[in-house]
Amino acid sequence: MRKLIDGIQRFQQDVVPTEKQLFEELANGQHPVALFITCSDSRVDPNLVTQTKPGEIFVLRTAGNIVPPYDALHSGEAATIEYAVKVLKVPDIIVCGHSHCGAVAGLLKPASIETLPAVRDVLKYADKTALVMREEFGDVTEPAERLTVGVQQNVLNQIENLRTHPSVAEALDAKALEIHGWVYAFESGVVTTYDPSSKRFVDVAEGAKPAF
Numbered sequence: 001m002r003k004l005i006d007g008i009q010r011f012q013q014d015v016v017p018t019e020k021q022l023f024e025e026l027a028n029g030q031h032p033v034a035l036f037i038t039c040s041d042s043r044v045d046p047n048l049v050t051q052t053k054p055g056e057i058f059v060l061r062t063a064g065n066i067v068p069p070y071d072a073l074h075s076g077e078a079a080t081i082e083y084a085v086k087v088l089k090v091p092d093i094i095v096c097g098h099s100h101c102g103a104v105a106g107l108l109k110p111a112s113i114e115t116l117p118a119v120r121d122v123l124k125y126a127d128k129t130a131l132v133m134r135e136e137f138g139d140v141t142e143p144a145e146r147l148t149v150g151v152q153q154n155v156l157n158q159i160e161n162l163r164t165h166p167s168v169a170e171a172l173d174a175k176a177l178e179i180h181g182w183v184y185a186f187e188s189g190v191v192t193t194y195d196p197s198s199k200r201f202v203d204v205a206e207g208a209k210p211a212f
């Protein structure tokens, strides 16, 4: 705890005075440019990787960046998505998986999460990832490569879940929203985006490639 409290003191002394105007303006409201859905993993920092400041991205973090489908009612995730799309009217949603994701590793190796009933329970919303990995990527056996492909397929699976949310479906129909599938490799800083035309993940520097 000491590290965190010391950090707050440094923040109040060094950061608050220099960002005073921004923080005061944020009291008038928020206009984030995107809803950024990613994993809770401590090695992933959405503001750091996108070089954004407070107020610029609306963040939803869950184990394995899993988005329960809309029929999994009363989820906090559904409330966050609905608010971002209907009230804040974000023009983009990014579902961002990451390298070395423990949740996806658990999905690929169920024995490793046998004693974690809550994790097992939420991973049911990634059943399709597990199925695709068995049926379409059974030949990818090298563990690191299998995990990388699993992370990518899980991003696509979670985008499908995201589209079951009525607010998202309506905004997509109205062409007021784009969804992007990203994977962030924290050890290298590389971010790739799903390119629906080639069905591959390509460097995000190639530009926005909306999945829908």
Ligand SMILES: [Zn+2]
Binding pocket: 039, 040, 041, 063, 064, 065, 098, 100, 101, 102, 103, 104
């Ligand atoms: Zn993760």
